[in-house]
Amino acid sequence: VTLSTQRERRQRLDQPLGLYERMLEVRRAEEVIQQMYADGTVRGSTHLSNGQEAVAVGIAAASRPEDTVTCTYRGHGVALALGMTPTALFAELAGRRAGCTGGLGGSMHLSDADIGLLPTFAIVGAGLPVAAGAALTAQVLGTGNAAIAVFGDGATNIGAFHEALNLAAIWQLPVVFVCENNLYGEYSRIELTTPVSDLASRASSYAMPGVIVDGQDVLAVRDATAEALGRARDGAGPSLLEMKTYRYSGHSRSDPAGYRLPGELDQWLARDPVMLYRQALLARSDATEAELATVDAQVDAALRDALAEALDSPVPAVRELLDDVLSGGGR
Amino acid sequence: MPKARMRQAVRQALHDEMQRDPTVVLIGEDIAVAGGAFKATEGLLEAFGSNRVRDTPISETAILGAGLGAAATGLRPVVEMMFIEFIGVALDQLVTEAAKFRYLSRGRITVPLTVRASAGAGQGFGCQHSQMLDHWFRATPGLKLVVPSSPQTAYGLLRSAIQDPDPVVFLEPRALYGERAEVEYGDQALIPLGLGATVQHGDDLTVVSAGQLVARALAAAYGAPWSADVIDLQTLVPWDRTLVLESVTRTGRLVVVEEAPYSGGWGSEVTDFVNGELFGRLQAPPHRITTPDTPVPYAAALEQAWLPSASYIRTQIDELLVSGRRPSPWWQQEQETST
Numbered sequence: 202v203t204l205s206t207q208r209e210r211r212q213r214l215d216q217p218l219g220l221y222e223r224m225l226e227v228r229r230a231e232e233v234i235q236q237m238y239a240d241g242t243v244r245g246s247t248h249l250s251n252g253q254e255a256v257a258v259g260i261a262a263a264s265r266p267e268d269t270v271t272c273t274y275r276g277h278g279v280a281l282a283l284g285m286t287p288t289a290l291f292a293e294l295a296g297r298r299a300g301c302t303g304g305l306g307g308s309m310h311l312s313d314a315d316i317g318l319l320p321t322f323a324i325v326g327a328g329l330p331v332a333a334g335a336a337l338t339a340q341v342l343g344t345g346n347a348a349i350a351v352f353g354d355g356a357t358n359i360g361a362f363h364e365a366l367n368l369a370a371i372w373q374l375p376v377v378f379v380c381e382n383n384l385y386g387e388y389s390r391i392e393l394t395t396p397v398s399d400l401a402s403r404a405s406s407y408a409m410p411g412v413i414v415d416g417q418d419v420l421a422v423r424d425a426t427a428e429a430l431g432r433a434r435d436g437a438g439p440s441l442l443e444m445k446t447y448r449y450s451g452h453s454r455s456d457p458a459g460y461r462l463p464g465e466l467d468q469w470l471a472r473d474p475v476m477l478y479r480q481a482l483l484a485r486s487d488a489t490e491a492e493l494a495t496v497d498a499q500v501d502a503a504l505r506d507a508l509a510e511a512l513d514s515p516v517p518a519v520r521e522l523l524d525d526v527l528s529g530g531g532r
Numbered sequence: 533m534p535k536a537r538m539r540q541a542v543r544q545a546l547h548d549e550m551q552r553d554p555t556v557v558l559i560g561e562d563i564a565v566a567g568g569a570f571k572a573t574e575g576l577l578e579a580f581g582s583n584r585v586r587d588t589p590i591s592e593t594a595i596l597g598a599g600l601g602a603a604a605t606g607l608r609p610v611v612e613m614m615f616i617e618f619i620g621v622a623l624d625q626l627v628t629e630a631a632k633f634r635y636l637s638r639g640r641i642t643v644p645l646t647v648r649a650s651a652g653a654g655q656g657f658g659c660q661h662s663q664m665l666d667h668w669f670r671a672t673p674g675l676k677l678v679v680p681s682s683p684q685t686a687y688g689l690l691r692s693a694i695q696d697p698d699p700v701v702f703l704e705p706r707a708l709y710g711e712r713a714e715v716e717y718g719d720q721a722l723i724p725l726g727l728g729a730t731v732q733h734g735d736d737l738t739v740v741s742a743g744q745l746v747a748r749a750l751a752a753a754y755g756a757p758w759s760a761d762v763i764d765l766q767t768l769v770p771w772d773r774t775l776v777l778e779s780v781t782r783t784g785r786l787v788v789v790e791e792a793p794y795s796g797g798w799g800s801e802v803t804d805f806v807n808g809e810l811f812g813r814l815q816a817p818p819h820r821i822t823t824p825d826t827p828v829p830y831a832a833a834l835e836q837a838w839l840p841s842a843s844y845i846r847t848q849i850d851e852l853l854v855s856g857r858r859p860s861p862w863w864q865q866e867q868e869t870s871t
Binding site: 367 | 586589634638640696
């Protein structure tokens with residue numbers, strides 16, 4: 202994977218059609234991943250983000266490749282949005298050398314320094330203080346870069362969330378905390394675990410802006426993130442953005458999500474982010490049906506090629522598991 | 533050479549690294565304005581300013597996590613845990629996150645993070661402020677672990693730890709902060725990580741120790757009817773197998789003196805390795821002199837008994853050399869007496 206490919210993928214998010222293309226790619230890529238899991242190509246577990254595509258793509262569209270992003274184990278969408286190629290993603294999940302970590306990480310540990318993505322965090326809340334640290338680097342060195350922490354609603358009940366927001370606020374760090382409130386922390390509905398329904402309100406404890414954003418609207422996500430990043434780069438400190446969104450799948454592959462409220466899924470499907478943006482493009486005459494159909498076909502073809510390429514990649518040699526534990530080789 | 537206390541040697545190491553490398557920053561509770569609970573960072577705020585020397589809230593998860601994030605993106609942070617026990621509330625950031633970043637990025641993201649902490653017994657701080665806790669870190673691949681034994685080794689090892697590309701846990705025996713000795717400062721005083729030092733040469737046995745017990749091992753050997761190689765291991769991960777093996781090959785006997793509970797102590801790594809390498813060629817079974825498997829007691833008489841003293845080390849080694857068998861630890865004798 203060349204750097205230029207990733208940069209070019211990121212740049213396409215500047216175009217309206219690019220936003221659509223990437224959201225659709227995330228949706229379809231996760232359908233491929235579901236199939237890979239079903240046929241045994243993917244081990245362990247996977248955590249799908251279908252329904253949350255606008256958040257991943259909107260954040261990526263608002264940020265720069267030099268910014269640092271920390272993300273959760275539900276990170277396929279964020280990784281693709283930031284520029285990771287589908288080949289690198291599929292190969293990682295299949296445990297192949299062409300994967301973004303050469304098969305050492307798997308679905309929950311996607312990483313690529315060139316797109317600013319630190320190894321994604323499989324421990325709830327763990328990425329927030331790390332994003333604050335990346336923002337500290339930007340502040341100390343005066344780089345003008347910023348950091349973004351992506352996390353779920355469940356993370357707002359763990360200490361790392363509160364410690365990170367507090368530290369970022371007293372140091373006025375250039376960091377944006379992006380909460381994907383998909384209403385469920387693992388298998389539990391938010392009302393059972395959290396005494397406030399608007400998580401943005403938690404920002405008030407840390408004297409920073411707390412903004413509720415329609416997480417199904419990619420442009421709303423992009424614009425809110427851009428504004429918060431602007432504040433951060435101007436030295437005005439951190440922000441908390443609450444993206445109201447929903448995941449169509451359960452917490453992980455083993456979760457059928459029987460706990461959903463009746464009718465809830467249908468309500469959210471009626472505001473599907475990919476569909477909404479497709480309609481918006483047509484309504485504003487930013488694209489024609491024919492153009493969108495072409496994009497649809499291109500995305501499907503590219504993912505087919507990417508999957509073939511990923512599965513063509515060799516399984517890593519056993520000795521590779523010994524590399525990169527400490528500098529100078531293994532332990 | 534000037535004399536300095538260990539806290540001053542630590543401070544000098546931080547100072548010299550901050551001067552050498554503008555990406556070195558200090559993060560911790562009370563380290564800036566107050567100069568540190570143990571005064572190991574005194575004057576550094578004045579010397580380097582508030583951008584690089586930062587007081588934090590009492591938020592160990594945020595401190596360690598920020599250290600990790602900063603280290604992964606271009607700074608070389610030194611974070612202070614005032615007491616190593618405080619890391620318990622933040623362990624995730626070190627063992628589950630920081631220790632994996634290099635691995636999960638195929639070496640493209642490094643974490644040059646140094647975690648300094650006061651550690652160890654001897655000062656009546658009670659059981660929640662007196663542990664070494666090195667075993668929490670030793671068994672996590674991806675971390676290095678260093679324990680200085682003196683002002684000189686604190687200076688030389690800390691500078692190397694800060695320059696190291698990997699996360700290093702640096703446990704400063706807090707009983708030694710006030711110890712005063714001649715110290716050589718400067719680049720020539722750096723001590724590479726991963727190497728032990730033979731601080732005394734002898735023929736009858738090899739004594740391997742670390743931290744504040746190195747001085748006690750030396751005191752135990754002073755005037756003894758036997759002579760010992762005394763090795764200060766200095767780095768517990770990765771430890772100097774070559775130096776220890778060479779020495780024991782020559783002396784034929786190994787005694788480890790460690791500030792750690794018997795079960796799971798770092799010395800079991802040393803004795804296991806030597807047993808495996810020199811099976812059948814040793815003149816006595818490798819022996820470990822440790823603390824009992826208990827929390828650290830408060831009362832002075834109890835804490836003094838808990839930590840191996842020079843006279844206890846001497847008695848144990850005397851018995852090993854005379855009998856050729858491993859002596860029982862004192863607590864076993866106590867338990868037998870009471871039943």
